[in-house]
Amino acid sequence: MSEENWIEVGSTDSIEEEDLIRFDHQDKTFCVYKLTDGFYATDGICTHEAVHLEDGLVMDDEIECPMHQGIFNIKSGEALSPPACEDLKTYPVKVDNDKIFIKID
Amino acid sequence: MKNNIIILGGGQAGIYAAREIRQNDSKSSIKILGKENLLPYERPPLSKDFLLDKKNEEDLYFHSSDVLKDENIEFENVSISKVDFENKKLFAKNDHVYSYDSLLISTGSENKKLSLDNNLKNDIYYLRNLEEAKKIKEIVSNKNKITIIGGGFIGLEIASSLSQLQKKVIVIEIGNQLMGRIIPKQIADLVQNTHIEHGNEIILNKQIEKITKKNGDYEILLNDNSLIETDFIIAGIGSTPTVKLFENTNLKLDNGIVTNQFCETSIKDVYAAGDVSNFYHPFYKRNMRLESYQHAQNHGICAGKNIAGVKTEYTSIPWMWSDQFNLNLQLTGICDEYDEIIERGNDINNGVIYFFLKNNKIRGACGVGIIGKVGRDIRITSKLSEKNTIVDKQTLSDQNLKLNKLMQK
Numbered sequence: 001m002s003e004e005n006w007i008e009v010g011s012t013d014s015i016e017e018e019d020l021i022r023f024d025h026q027d028k029t030f031c032v033y034k035l036t037d038g039f040y041a042t043d044g045i046c047t048h049e050a051v052h053l054e055d056g057l058v059m060d061d062e063i064e065c066p067m068h069q070g071i072f073n074i075k076s077g078e079a080l081s082p083p084a085c086e087d088l089k090t091y092p093v094k095v096d097n098d099k100i101f102i103k104i105d
Numbered sequence: 106m107k108n109n110i111i112i113l114g115g116g117q118a119g120i121y122a123a124r125e126i127r128q129n130d131s132k133s134s135i136k137i138l139g140k141e142n143l144l145p146y147e148r149p150p151l152s153k154d155f156l157l158d159k160k161n162e163e164d165l166y167f168h169s170s171d172v173l174k175d176e177n178i179e180f181e182n183v184s185i186s187k188v189d190f191e192n193k194k195l196f197a198k199n200d201h202v203y204s205y206d207s208l209l210i211s212t213g214s215e216n217k218k219l220s221l222d223n224n225l226k227n228d229i230y231y232l233r234n235l236e237e238a239k240k241i242k243e244i245v246s247n248k249n250k251i252t253i254i255g256g257g258f259i260g261l262e263i264a265s266s267l268s269q270l271q272k273k274v275i276v277i278e279i280g281n282q283l284m285g286r287i288i289p290k291q292i293a294d295l296v297q298n299t300h301i302e303h304g305n306e307i308i309l310n311k312q313i314e315k316i317t318k319k320n321g322d323y324e325i326l327l328n329d330n331s332l333i334e335t336d337f338i339i340a341g342i343g344s345t346p347t348v349k350l351f352e353n354t355n356l357k358l359d360n361g362i363v364t365n366q367f368c369e370t371s372i373k374d375v376y377a378a379g380d381v382s383n384f385y386h387p388f389y390k391r392n393m394r395l396e397s398y399q400h401a402q403n404h405g406i407c408a409g410k411n412i413a414g415v416k417t418e419y420t421s422i423p424w425m426w427s428d429q430f431n432l433n434l435q436l437t438g439i440c441d442e443y444d445e446i447i448e449r450g451n452d453i454n455n456g457v458i459y460f461f462l463k464n465n466k467i468r469g470a471c472g473v474g475i476i477g478k479v480g481r482d483i484r485i486t487s488k489l490s491e492k493n494t495i496v497d498k499q500t501l502s503d504q505n506l507k508l509n510k511l512m513q514k
Contacts, residue, residue, distance in 0.1 A: 018509075055477035057484045057509070066480025067433070069399065069424065082121065082402055083147075083167075 006094065006101040012039070013098070020063070022054035025104060030091065032100060033058060033074050039093045040074045041102040047072075047079065047086035063088075108133040110412060111195065111203055113185060114211035114347075115139020117147070117398065118379025118405035120167050122209050125409025127176045133413075135178045138195070138203070140212075141234060142182040144170060149398055151238040152262040153428055156245075157269060162235065188350055190372050207374045207412050210362060211405065212347040214380035214396055219254065219340050225316055228323070230339045232259060245337060249273055252325060252335040254313065256283040258427045259341035261296065265429040268303050275306040275333060277313065277325070284427075286343070289440060289459050291448070292471050299430050299453070308333075344396060346381045359383055361394045366418045368408035378408035388420055388491070389439060397425035422487045433476040435483040438469030438490045449482070450474075450504045458482055465495045482508050 009023045015034040022044055023030045029044030031053050042063070046053055051067040058064075062080065064071045070084025077088040092103040110126060112119045115137050123135050139145070146165040154160035173180060185203075187196040195203040216231040230241055241263075245251060251267055253260045256278030264274045276283075283293040297307050312328040316338070325333040346361035357363040357371035361383035368376045368384065377384075379401040383394040395404075403421040410417040427434045432453070443461035449472075450457045456474030460467055467490040472479035485508040489496060494513060500506045 052477060055481055057481045064484060066477055066484070067426065069484065082406075083398075085168075 005103045005105065007104055009041075009100040009102055011098055012095055012100055014100075015039070018058050018060075020054060020056075020058055022052065023102070028104070029054075030102060030104075031063070032093065032102060033063070035061060035074065039095060039100055041091040041093045042072070042074060042077055043089045046070060046084065047088055048084045053088075106132070108206040109204060110135045110207045110209070111205040112137045112209045112211060113195065114209075114213055114379070114381070115141060115143075115145050115180065115182075116211060116213045116379065117145060117167065117401035118211035118213070118408070119209070120145035121402050121405030122211065122378060122409035122412065123173075123178045124168075124176060125406045126413045127178060129410060129413035129415050133206075136203070137178065137180045138183050138185060139180060140182075140184055141236075143235060144168070144173070144180060146235060147398075148233070151235065152232055152259055153266055155235075155238050156242055156263070156266040158242075165235065185350060188354060190354055190356065190375060193374070205374075208376065209368075209408050209412060210351075210370070210375065210377040210381060211379045211408075212350070212381045213401075214344040214346050216341070217343045217345055219313075219342065221316065225318065228316075228318065228338065229254075230337070232263060232339065232341065233344075241339065245270065245272065248337040250335050251275070251337045251339065252277065252323075252333060254338065254340040255342040256280070256307065256309070257286065257341055257343065258284060260339070261300065261429050262427060263339055263341065264300060264305050265303075268300075268305050269430070273304070273306075275308065275335065276300070277308045277311055277327070277333075279310070279312055281310050283307065283309075287436065287440065288434070289446075289461075289471055291459055292434065292457070292473050295453055295457060295473055296429060296432060296434060299432055303430055344380070346383070346394065348381060359392075363392070366420075367411045367416060368404065368419060369411065376408045376412055378404040384419060386420070387418055388422070389442075393423075393439075395423055395425075397423070399424045420491075422491050424483070424487060428476070431475055432473055433479065434471070434473040435479050436469070436471045437483050437487045438467065440469035440471055442468050447498055447501045449502055454478070455504060456482065458486075460486065460496075460501050462496070462498075465498075466490065466493050467496055485509055485512065488512060 020031045020033040031044045033040045046065040048070045055066040071081035072088040077090040150160045184198045186198045250273045252275045282290045315326040317324045322336045362377040364382045364384045380396045407419040424437045440461045445462040447460045456478030458472035461469045470486040
């Protein structure tokens with residue numbers, strides 16, 4: 001894995017705890033979350049319909065889509081509640097000098 | 106024990122029930138009897154993305170035939186003409202007889218029709234199923250001035266789609282506001298403004314006296330003697346539960362099939378779910394009948410659990426949405442039992458929500474905003490309501506304060 005895969009998202013204080021921010025890179029959208037035990041990243045668009053998850057609700061380790069209430073586990077991407085049935089892709093996250101990086105493949 | 110389970114009705118409640126039964130019961134046979142020769146599909150896109158060509162037929166199916174095959178769920182396209190609850194049998198129009206040990210009725214609801222002269226019956230279009238959506242899509246491509254009778258969700262969603270297809274659209278509503286059956290007037294007015302801004306004409310408080318066919322077009326006479334000329338008419342004037350099959354049986358009907366909180370009907374081993382069911386909601390301590398995506402899904406799942414022997418109360422807080430133009434409207438809970446209304450926001454670009462409170466607890470809320478702007482707050486509202494949280498009104502009314510601060514850990 002080369003260093004270039006790590007993309008800087010922003011500073012660690014740009015996200016409140018149990019919340020998320022949207023991050024666009026090239027033609028893709030991601031969501032980066034701050035949970036009680038650290039930072040996580042997933043695709044930014046719901047797998048059910050093309051809706052941005054940035055306006056969704058983060059509860060514990062879950063993100064709920066604002067349109068149809070499909071629920072995903074943020075850490076594993078697993079689709080937990082219909083209508084979502086396709087898992088959400090997740091991405092590795094690291095923090096370096098108070099900056100958040102995600103690794104995009 | 107291996108049971109013979111039949112699900113009468115191949116819509117959303119039916120398919121979610123079937124899969125839930127299978128999750129809990131690997132042995133029983135599960136058969137869905139559907140009136141349409143299509144696997145269960147999503148209806149919300151029919152009036153929106155399907156008309157706009159953003160979604161095709163294959164995008165609409167809940168699950169592929171492979172999923173049903175893997176889970177050993179049978180689907181049969183058949184029309185049932187008679188039910189014998191005593192002997193647990195269903196009789197099809199093609200003379201086939203189906204026996205069941207447990208029956209789920211998920212026949213849904215059907216469109217109310219305008220009472221018109223017989224010679225106009227085939228001239229008015231309605232939208233509920235895929236076939237109707239296909240027909241409307243095909244015909245409107247050659248039409249320019251379209252009239253929609255009924256200013257409810259379906260009519261307005263079609264009006265929004267047709268406007269985006271550059272059609273001139275007129276909506277005629279009998280009531281003094283749009284979506285009057287369940288949406289507060291404040292929200293309805295915001296939605297109405299958006300329609301008008303996009304060029305749609307909204308006519309309120311008017312009844313239709315007469316529709317006349319003229320050289321392939323139509324003239325609609327309203328009760329104030331005004332005349333509307335139009336070349337295509339679609340009506341969306343509400344729906345009724347599909348229960349004709351059960352009239353003159355022992356099944357208790359009252360605005361649908363009466364069920365308790367376990368989806369059980371008045372007859373043993375017969376369950377009902379989705380639009381067709383007038384169910385008891387233990388949280389609100391009253392019966393209600395809902396026509397929504399979330400309800401069809403969750404009620405189907407709840408029925409599935411109960412049929413499989415996992416006794417489960419239905420406690421979902423009602424939630425529904427409508428998308429019109431770039432607006433997303435959402436409603437949660439019930440908005441007809443309140444002693445106080447609190448407004449959050451006043452700009453549709455940031456979202457506007459009205460909370461309906463009783464004894465300082467949220468009973469319901471309705472909001473509208475540019476897509477994505479109200480979903481999270483409405484969802485938090487559902488949770489606050491469900492937990493009977495006494496809410497801080499300052500936080501509710503101030504859009505700068507986050508609603509999730511009101512949630513108790």
